[in-house]
Amino acid sequence: MEAVFDNKSNVLNAHIRAAHDNSVLYTLRTNFGYRGRKDTILCDANPAPGAPSATVGVIHWQDKSLEIMGHRKPCADLKRQAGKFFNRTKHWRWAQDRKDYQILYDDEEWKATLNQNMLIAGRFCVPRPHLFSKQPPTLLHLTQTALAEDEIFLILVFIYCETKRQDRTNSSIGDPGGW
Numbered sequence: 428m429e430a431v432f433d434n435k436s437n438v439l440n441a442h443i444r445a446a447h448d449n450s451v452l453y454t455l456r457t458n459f460g461y462r463g464r465k466d467t468i469l470c471d472a473n474p475a476p477g478a479p480s481a482t483v484g485v486i487h488w489q490d491k492s493l494e495i496m497g498h499r500k501p502c503a504d505l506k507r508q509a510g511k512f513f514n515r516t517k518h519w520r521w522a523q524d525r526k527d528y529q530i531l532y533d534d535e536e537w538k539a540t541l542n543q544n545m546l547i548a549g550r551f552c553v554p555r556p557h558l559f560s561k562q563p564p565t566l567l568h569l570t571q572t573a574l575a576e577d578e579i580f581l582i583l584v585f586i587y588c589e590t591k592r593q594d595r596t597n598s599s600i601g602d603p604g605g606w
Contacts, residue, residue: 428452428574432565438553438586439467443567453483453582464488467590469582484579486587493587495521495579502587521580526572528581530588537585539573548573551585 430452434441439457444450451472458465469484485494492501500521510516519539520527528539528548537551552566573581 428567428569428578430567432567435562435564436556438565438589439464441565442472443582446566455586460489462489467586469579484583486583493580493583495583505584519580519584521577525576525580528573528577528584530584532588532592537588539581539584541572546572548577549581549585551589553589 429446430443431446432438432441433444439455441455442451443453445452454470454472457467467486468482470481471483474481492499506517506519508515508517517530518527519530526541531538535554538547539549541548549569554563556562569578569581
């Protein structure tokens with residue numbers, strides 16, 4: 428699946444559109460409260476008939492937890508770090524019976540890999556804005572391996588990691604608009 432975010436400056440409030448026909452796949456909406464971000468809600472644009480809700484995933488920022496299809500887990504239980512002091516890698520896994528994804532950021536792109544970086548399961552490219560040129564859109568690419576089980580999980584993890592990275596790099600942390 429190749430998808431494009433239609434809001435170039437803010438991945439927290441955007442439509443995720445299919446790259447081949449520009450149809451909306453998912454909608455992201457973020458709620459803010461007194462102390463900042465509260466929830467980022469991922470809604471399916473085409474829910475299954477008879478589904479109780481179009482909401483498929485939620486990032487609870489203040490609780491630091493992810494919720495997928497009504498199942499909520501703290502991020503501390505989902506992620507772990509491995510490796511030596513200077514060679515640390517971040518791994519995310521939704522459940523014990525699911526795949527373990529190594530998430531790394533390199534050259535303006537997040538990558539989710541399997542099998543010690545041998546197989547790329549997904550990419551999330553968030554280009555930096557440039558002063559005198561048009562900013563390309565944010566791209567999401569998930570392979571068939573990731574789509575089978577962990578499509579929603581990887582979308583939420585990519586958004587979570589990118590938002591945390593932007594919070595660390597922005598000079599004004601209180602700005603909810605991204606860059």
